[in-house]
Amino acid sequence: DLLVVGSANADLVIGLDRRPGPGETVLGSDLMIHPGGKGANQAAAAARLGARTTLLARVGDDAYGRMLAEAQRDAGAALAGLLVGSTDTPGTVGKSGTDGAAEGKDAPTGVALITVDAAGDNSIVVSPGANARLTPDDVAAARELFEAAAVVSLQLEIPLETVAAAARAAAEHGARLVLNPSPPARLPEDVLALCDPLVLNEHEARLLLDDGQSLTADPEEWATALLALGPRSVVVTLGAEGALVAGPGVGSETTDGIGMVRVPSPRVRAVDTTGAGDAFTGALGWRLGRGDRLEDAVGYAVRVGALAVTRPGAQESYPGAEEIGAADAR
Numbered sequence: 001d002l003l004v005v006g007s008a009n010a011d012l013v014i015g016l017d018r019r020p021g022p023g024e025t026v027l028g029s030d031l032m033i034h035p036g037g038k039g040a041n042q043a044a045a046a047a048r049l050g051a052r053t054t055l056l057a058r059v060g061d062d063a064y065g066r067m068l069a070e071a072q073r074d075a076g077a078a079l080a081g082l083l084v085g086s087t088d089t090p091g092t093v094g095k096s097g098t099d100g101a102a103e104g105k106d107a108p109t110g111v112a113l114i115t116v117d118a119a120g121d122n123s124i125v126v127s128p129g130a131n132a133r134l135t136p137d138d139v140a141a142a143r144e145l146f147e148a149a150a151v152v153s154l155q156l157e158i159p160l161e162t163v164a165a166a167a168r169a170a171a172e173h174g175a176r177l178v179l180n181p182s183p184p185a186r187l188p189e190d191v192l193a194l195c196d197p198l199v200l201n202e203h204e205a206r207l208l209l210d211d212g213q214s215l216t217a218d219p220e221e222w223a224t225a226l227l228a229l230g231p232r233s234v235v236v237t238l239g240a241e242g243a244l245v246a247g248p249g250v251g252s253e254t255t256d257g258i259g260m261v262r263v264p265s266p267r268v269r270a271v272d273t274t275g276a277g278d279a280f281t282g283a284l285g286w287r288l289g290r291g292d293r294l295e296d297a298v299g300y301a302v303r304v305g306a307l308a309v310t311r312p313g314a315q316e317s318y319p320g321a322e323e324i325g326a327a328d329a330r
């Protein structure tokens with residue numbers, strides 16, 4: 001099974017010609033509301049491909065929380081780890097949604113306020129809400145989910161101490177750890193050392209590397225520098241170019257056992273790249289859990305990412321397994 005531990009947000013999107021300055025009001029498009037958050041996106045992507053998937057996350061006892069639960073259910077993910085409010089514990093979803101409210105300090109579902117301007121550029125404000133209340137205690141209480149997991153997939157839109165607890169719980173239960181350091185933050189060394197792989201895009205790679213400024217345009221160089229931070233393997237996603245895989249035994253030519261290969265993405269007409277990286281990482285985690293070699297799992301994940309950019313939205317754009325097969329046959 002795949003266990004995704006991470007964020008669930010409602011994405012509130014408004015298109016506009018130009019963003020307002022301080023004190024200014026502008027008119028925009030109709031509001032669009034989508035299920036989002038990196039954790040929820042990854043889990044939806046994997047479940048849609050047929051993976052047995054559980055999302056350990058926290059949402060509010062509100063309409064957005066229900067929308068996110070419904071999106072997970074529609075994708076085929078298990079809901080046992082979707083905690084409601086700030087006091088719900090794993091396995092009790094839907095049964096104790098009012099406990100936190102009784103304390104008068106319940107947390108709302110996380111929200112991302114997104115404006116998209118005429119040039120297609122995003123500006124985003126995130127209110128973490130319930131995501132900030134996912135704690136190491138929740139990880140401890142979700143023991144059964146970790147026991148069932150072949151792979152645990154993490155991102156950084158929840159408290160870093162919770163990320164660290166989940167990484168250590170994965171190791172304790174013999175699950176492989178996939179981690180996307182987004183938004184980029186410094187991770188404890190023991191957590192980095194468990195990542196197999198660390199999955200990140202160019203932007204995240206530059207921010208994670210201390211002197212990202214002096215980096216060349218050569219992803220192979222970033223991968224070498226990233227491996228030096230301690231993860232067991234590294235996957236750098238390169239948008240339309242696909243991905244670069246680096247680690248022990250990767251490819252046919254290795255130096256000290258470490259090899260690198262480029263995995264090209266299928267050529268597609270990109271319509272909306274929102275959530276492509278999450279689709280990629282969800283697919284990658286699932287294939288690794290099935291026992292694929294890292295480069296083969298990446299070969300599958302680039303096809304999932306490419307299909308995800310051919311349709312608008314994040315979770316709404318994610319393909320089913322039959323579409324990946326059809327893409328192969330072409």
Ligand code: ADP
Pocket residue numbers: 201202237238239240241242243265266267268270273274275276277278280301302303304305306307309
């Ligand atoms: P992120 O969404 O995190 O910025 P990328 O842009 O690197 O990540 O995209 C992740 C994956 O999605 C890529 O490895 C690739 O497989 C696919 N992808 C993204 N953009 C395109 C594109 N324009 N054409 C084809 N595939 C794409």
